[in-house]
Amino acid sequence: MKEDFLRSLEAILAVATDTLNGEEPLSEFKDWDSMAILELQVYVDNTFSKGLDIEALAKAQTVNDVWTIISQ
């Protein structure tokens, strides 16, 4: 599941496929903005049939932090 998440996040962030490993700080992506969060919400809704914890997401520092929030 995490692999699928990483590939989906690559598409959302408009970065090359198979480049994310999870340790990247979110601040290094210029496309990590409010629109990216909306796209992530759609991914979580479609894949896990649940909402994304927006308050927790606001504290996420890395890609792995985002995965932890989604997979909980």
Place this chain on the structure above:
Amino acid sequence: MSRIRSIAYHFPEASLTNTQLAELFPEWSADKIVLKTGIETRYIVAKEETALDLGVRAAEKIFKSEPALRDIVDGLVFCTESPDYTIPPNACLAQSELGLSDHVIAFDYNLGCSGYVYGLSIAHGLIASGQASTILLITAETYSKLLDEDDRGVRTLFGDGATATIVEKSLHNEIGKFAFYTNGEQAHNLIVPHSGAATEKLKKQEKTLIAGHKAYDKLYMNGPAIFQFTLDIVPNLIQRCMDTEELSYEDIDHVVMHQANKFMLDNLRIKCKIPNEKFVIDVKDGGNTVSNTIPIALARALDSGTIKQGDKVLLAGFGVGLSAAAVVVQI
């Protein structure tokens, strides 16, 4: 029993294009803005122009095409969150400017993107209870006055505008049963914090309620929270509305939701399983004009022939409150 007789809309003259926005916010290109939001142009009021001005202009378009209506209207309901004054209501000022009867029932109500559907409900109720027979429903917003000029997120979405709708008594019930949803617990996710009597009270809470917001006298929108709200409740709201009427999408010719932005609408359409050919998206010219988007989209679809007389149209508005409402109308 009641029906929608006619709809008109009005935009202010000045516009704000994606090219202008990209110059203000160089980290976003004009192409990216239209790709993500579907919006190309928003219309912005002049400094001295108000919601009352816009609303009166929209109503005058209706009276220009049907002059006799001016003397027939016996109800004026004005939806706005950007009124000219706290006191008095815009509806009373509009009654005077439009030269309506002094027997008219006239009042404002404060709602955002669910406001048009609520307005239809109010008009329908006034007619059903015999208090009026021809209602002028005005929606008018000047959100541009409420936006922080440095807030890219809201400036790309919101524009100003107004609409006027005549709802009249009819032989057949062409406005159906309404479905509503309200969640005041999330009100702080779409708010102008320092805009009313609660300013001092809010000062004690704002660090937790709206962390990160810089301009407390301007609109704060927690976009992800609002989006989650729509994903969570709109599909159920629409289903409730159709169940009440014992309808399915097969019975409905078109769906017109609040035109928040294309991204939200595309995803709501998929989640609600609405056939693409029945789904109206009309955000390119004008953007998110709050309570105006549904009647503007309806009026344009009628003008273009996309929606025809006799069509059944599902309307759904959602936003500030947080609040949502849906209804099926026969045009």
